[in-house]
Amino acid sequence: MKFTSSLSAISIAAIGAVSFANADCQMSGGNYYCSKAEAIVYSDVGYSGSYMDVSFMDENSCSCSQSSVQVSGSLAPLDEELSVHFRGPVRLLQFGVYYPAGNSNLNKRDEDDVDCVQTVQKHQHKRDVAVQYVEVTSTVYVNGNGESVTSATAVPKAPGNPETGLVSSYTYVNTILSPSQTDSPSSAAASTTSLSPSPSSSSSSSTGSSSSAPASSSPASSNSGSTGSWVRSSYFQPGSASNCVFMNHQGGTAGSGTWSSCFGNSISFAGSDGLSGASSPQALNDVTIASGKEYMIFSGTECSGDSCGYHRENIPAYHGFGGSDKIFVFEFSMPSDTAGSGYNQDMPAIWLLNAKVPRTLQYGNSDCSCWKTGCGEMDLFEILTAGSDKLISHIHSGQGSNGQSSGGGGSQDYFTRPSSGTLKAAVIFNGSDKSVHIVEVDEDFEAELSSSTVSSWLNSAGSNAQML
Template structure:
């Protein structure tokens, strides 16, 4: 589904020796260093995408109109749905927002608890700086877009991969690490990525990272949990899948196939009403998704825009600043089917599944860049390396396969579970995907969230 332009491919080839020196090429994808966190910087831009306005069953066609957006985190500040593909067992999921009436604080002003830890932990972090499209001349040197010899190449990210370092971060003792510059591409998998990191020296890349904003996602009185799931219990969220027309919800047509539907407790079947997922391991190539518990008919929460007729339509999770937490396992299975043993967790602009997630590209906004964020994705069958990548038009000349990513990876939790937080910080345009520990209680203090950020950011000298 993701493509690499010829110009991008040429750039990747020119950097191949750098990749080969520090990364492994497996199953069509590069994998570099294991990481505990990925921080996306400079997220959000001004652009537009084609939004669906109608779906015509008689002609099997869809109409679209242009929708413009701008600002911090855009278009990922729009409502998002959260998607899961097996083999996967979900143990916890939650959504948090900052407590109302509190402004975001600078990391250096945070509670002292965020600066002093009495434990040690191996931490590695990858930094992805999402940039605008770069133009080069015939020699590969940067030029203005108006230059007659200019060619657009999608050098969309600069990736820093500090070595895993045992740290005990305090105000007086920040961790220091070595930093390596890498370049990589992936051309396989349902959500594979094409990214080029800086070909300059590590010191140049490090300088770019160190000049970023240092504001923190923690607020003065913390974060409130608005939606939460544990097996058998779902509070203010709705499980769905793609079984429309089979079990009392959603619809089916020869034009557009099965719509979304309520998901049964087994995670695989459809249902006629909302159900909480049981403690189940969903098998390979089976998917479900999570929306909020608020129906689109509740206009007090804003408009969902156009969505397919006769579906259970719910709002997603919007906002510049928000946090998602997960606890999950991804055990191996022996499936040889399409997407066999390739689990994934990702986010989509919630408009996409409410129209057509798979099928005619004119029937969703996905192809024109309304937003996808791959959080934890296996790119080849049986792999134990989870990749993250942002897909929208930023940095890729309007191509939805752009954005940025890293070939550093999280270790797949095949036994036991992985806990993680995904933190959108609209105040400084950063997006953090971070392994965490501790409980996901109904409220989280600013010091707790800032500790999660601090443990990773300090390794890259961002604190």
């Protein structure tokens, strides 16, 4: 679910208590941007709590019933099944999902499909980068004049208002900076914001302090995912899809999904152009979809009975990608699109969403999805203002919501938008140390990833990492 203007407000406001004046951060288009990064690492992800899930959609009253779902543990609720979403302008060259060898999630794919794409030799890549760890225990809001405004009761206001934000204490977001930033590490001070901890967690650092993170928060910490190989469960190249299904919001137009005056178009199979509907699963062609257009990817395993929980009737219902240990890989470009001036013009994005949301109602009555109560979204690469070249990351979940709305946090550091050429990246969910790593990579996405390759991604700071 993407509400771009709301996300912009949150990204402005939910910043660390150290002033941006002490960092090399600039405001552009209503958003602060700090340092170019090669990786962003979210630590201490997961909490014990609940969200409200849809239990029935009533076409007669145009209303939805909800029931409480309890969540707990490492990465919760992002350990639940996720769908993968794309908004143009974007061209997808590769997509894949991996699980640790022997993981039960691998049973959902066809063994023969894993080797359907020829593999090539991998390349090891060592990065000389810096890592910043920032811990804060309060939230500072920066208004349009650059003035710090601290509040114990502030809540999100109208979209576009720069004096908005979420209130909670925060733990860590670690940003691995690009080599060009390592010469002057002080310029990166406080250039990250942080992810809200569970209600039971606590922090003893002083407001605005900067220190080395504990071992459990370090990208170099041990993890179960790095001790064995990872096997590809799903894979896509233009014109070929293995154990993954492309969908969009064209329900009722071309033989799949449904439409109603209450809830509009449901999800449907996407045509090979990504834009039209289809009556059966189609592999996406080599296409660049335009601004504001969206499609999504589910696994190739169809829901049966109540295996996916409640979902809207008469839709193509498929499982997402679940588990606390999983890797998503991408190769994509986001070319400039200045042909129009509509909503989200030239603002591409790639994000993960709790798969329950599109199976009920991604856009519309907020009571008809679990999103607003924190069932989980992770923005991987998102442009916040038209034409920007800076891709921001953010997490939205019930973690740190303090009983109000969905909480979360993100980084003001950014990846460079691949307007020409492509960006290759891995998103590693590491349940053993409650971290999520978003890392630019050079390696090829083979049918199996060795433990050394995954370890190199998780430890991408290398031995030269500087703890600020």
